[in-house]
Amino acid sequence: MAPQLHNKTMQMIKLWKLKSKLAHGRAFWMADDITNMMLDAIMAFPDDNDSPVEFPPGPMPALADPLIALTNSLEMTLKSPVPKLHHWALRQLPHMRKAQALKEDMITEQLEKAARRFVEGSVADEDSRCLIDEILRRETQTTAKEKRPPAYKSRSMYDELFGILIAGHDTSSSSLLWGLKHLSNNQSAQHRLRTEMRRALPQAAAEGRPPTITEIVALRLPYLDAVAEEIFRTALTMSAHVRTTTEDAPLLGYTISKGTNVFMAVNEPGFFSPPFPISERLRSETWKAGGGGHAVEDWDFVDFGEFRPERWLVRDDDHESDGKEEGEVVDPSQAPQMLFSLGPRSCDVDTSTGKWIGYQLLADIGYGLTIQAPVVVVQGISPPQDISMAGSIVILIQNLLGGIWVPVGQNIFGNQLMNTIRRLRPEIDPTMVVSTGATEIRRVFSAEDIPAVLEGFMQGLRGAFILGTACASVSVVILIVAFFIDYHVLTHGQPPRGRRPRVSSKCHRNSRPSCYCW
Template identity: 40%
Template sequence: MDHLPAALAVGLLLLFMGYRWLLPNPIPGIPYNHDAARNLLGDLPAWTDYTKKTGEKLSWLPLQARKLNSPIIQIFVNPFNKPWVVITDFRESQDILLRRTKEFDRSDLLGNLFKGIGPDHHISMKTTNPQFKVHRKLIQHLMTPGFLNQVAAPRMYETFTELVDLWAQKARLAGGRPFSALDDFYRAALDAIWAVTFPLDPEESIIHAEKRFLAGPTSSPGILKNSLDAPAVFPEVPVPDAPNSILTLTESLESIMLSPTPKLAFWLLSKLPYMRKATAAKEKMIATELEKAKARFSSDFDSQQTARCAMDDIMRRELAAAAREDREPAYNTRTVYNELFGLLVAGHDTTSTTATWGLKLLSDHPEIQRKLRQAIRDGFPSAVAERRPPTAEEIFKARIPYLDATLEEIVRKSMTAPGVSRTAMVDTVILGHRIPKGTTVFLMGNGPDFIAPPIGTIPEELRSKSCREANGKIGAWDPVDSHLFKPERWIVMEDGKECFDSTSGPVLTFGLGPRGCFGRRMAYLELKIVFVLLLWNFELQPVPEALSSYQAVDKLTHQPRFCYLRLLESSLEKEIDLL
């Protein structure tokens, strides 16, 4: 009994020492929340609480940088692991992404997040992985001007023409009332990338099904109040199993985004019946489409024949390679499965979110909308003279500075991808601070230096040599108006003419460097087609403030919960008559 107090004291001491050892271990010199460093869960409770209250996630990070008054901070959200380092300075982020690629690579965090739904997709691989180049080579031709003009543009054009027709029907049925555009755009974007990836018959699309439904006897919308400001609510049309599986799997990423163990979290999620059903439907759909393509190409293979979709392009190249190497073609590999699936996921979610924000921004800024519509009219004189919309090829080839500037400003303000993450592959230094190997570094594009004034002034001697040498190659925003929606910030005068300048200032939505967004060109093409067709056919009218929130958001990619449209069909005929 005499030894019991001593043993108890030793036990308590060991527990206390173990507790202290498990507490977050800050990187020396980098600011952090001191309360979080005294909590086993670090910043995670505060971040989770913020997300529950606001519906937002990654906007919390620049708020911490502003709170700590530093362009480099650290946060503790992965218990028992290294802190995350957060950078809110564009020059430093640009340097890391463009010129320090041997020191920083695709983050383990992002890789683990995507491995659940696409374990063999190139987005989850390190650049040094030999399979990364194999995967990129398989799909690299999909971003060439030839494929974008001959295949992607026509497929997207067909889809968004269907959307224009659907919204014209809804606008007439709504009788001047606003209606929700969120699901329509989300589904239209999936139709578009589906048609680019597989040979989709337009009459089998989700939007075409909605059009058929609206033409039926039960198409009248419900009206919440007897007021023109009350939204018209249209019955929801069921989504077929195959496209619904893509929507389900994409949205599953949201629930594991802040998990300390994303691989385990997805494994548990994948056991749920609805996830098993979605995975099975996705696998069956890709297998069926691959068999159809195999039959098309095997019967009459011509290496020069024009591809109708991404899968055709991949199949044609695999057949040509097999012929050169005197081997059997490999059709049903997991590489092909995952890259095709990745096109569907990446090609609809972020683009639809960006376009949705664009609709809100243009609705709330009628003067910019009018200027953009006039620039579009002036940019397609033949279409105006012939009283028709521009063709897909005309839109692809058009160079309209104010259109390019507005799209870039929509991308900047939408913050669809609020930041880029990288993993330090070696012990390195950022802004004078030692960063241990294996540290996750977040390069934020949704706060200071982008849509808000920068935090302080960073001494040049703290920057890397490559960063100092590259100073001045991209402009900086005026902090007075960096928060405003202002397409003119991307316009410069050259020889008395307005020109679009993509280097006017910082934006990180698509990343930079060799690991920047692979589908960037296709995304811009889609946005271009969307806004040309919509503004050619409609005027976006303001909606009540209660239906136009910029704060409440949903889904993984910062998508607004409220996105209502009040559409007035464009008076092109009157404009032409006036001219």
């Protein structure tokens, strides 16, 4: 009983210290605490339960749930057999539309605040309060060299910030979790890291406090860098990376065309196991000119499946580290490593003319090849007396649907155009942009307004193109369903299997089978 009473009493004293701090010197009621403490001491039964304790989650910021929803939508899209159509359908859901709107408003607000800091001069040339400040600073420097006004609210700026927001929190938390797991499972690495950090930070160790951010930034500790490299190597936050070729690239006797998305797995042979043997005659001239990859061939893959930060350290007698007597430095070539990166891959204001014209040509050729198909089909399957009526119905439906969906696409284009301009450049009248037209915008609007206007047109076109893609997808589904319908029964009156037709009394004996009854 005495140990339990002492333990619960010390917990109660800690509780009183916390209450006293929160009360700011004012009195507080403590009789119930003593009663509850004694009850806890009496009821302190041995706890043999080793299962983890689950704490209820705390309240999340208002933007947390929308960002998580948008992040999860990317994962669902990547796993879908029809990713573009799946993501388009997700974006139509009410909670996704709300999440998208909150995300856009948040980025717009932060961009406006950062732009005001630059205008007011509260941000020095080398002083960035956050990542947005640094991005805007680089945009300012780039526009100064290119002699154009900065486009702080371009679509690419929004996408870049959102990509950093998603990739930054998700991959960082994943790598941190893997780092804690590896250090927990490898006590020797954890002990060495702790020892060397205390040796390199004697003041923080003597005062029994965590190191400050200034001390951490100024720290030069090779083993700490080696631990970080090993965590990144083994965490595998992304199992594959994507790069787009900027020119025709020879690879092992084949040519990868310019603009091809190349998926490179980082958990396959060459990272944790020896690479596949490749004949020298298949190697490209650039590979041979670069030294033939001898550094890669010298890797020892025996322990690459283990967590061992020491693999990154090499002896350097010319340098002396802060944490060790002998000089050690981190050599990035000591093991395979490929950190993730994913660039934009959609049509944008900078998309080449050949690319977007090629998409339109492909769509127009498809429309031209299929527009007459329904008319030809009904002429082949309809009775002679019904051909004119069937053809008229098909043409009527084609023109009727065209009359419906073309205005819908126009409305989507106009709404997206005006909403984007209102968000990026509120001082511009969107109706003036619509009345001006695409061919005259550079003459009517100033250079500062052009990026927002172009982005508005791009968003409008994307919405209209998505509508066309959705309609085409629905037609494909209808075509697939039609294959499962016995059109002979619907058109020529062929009897179902196992049944004989009888002639209707209302039809002549020499009538076509379409007058048969079943």
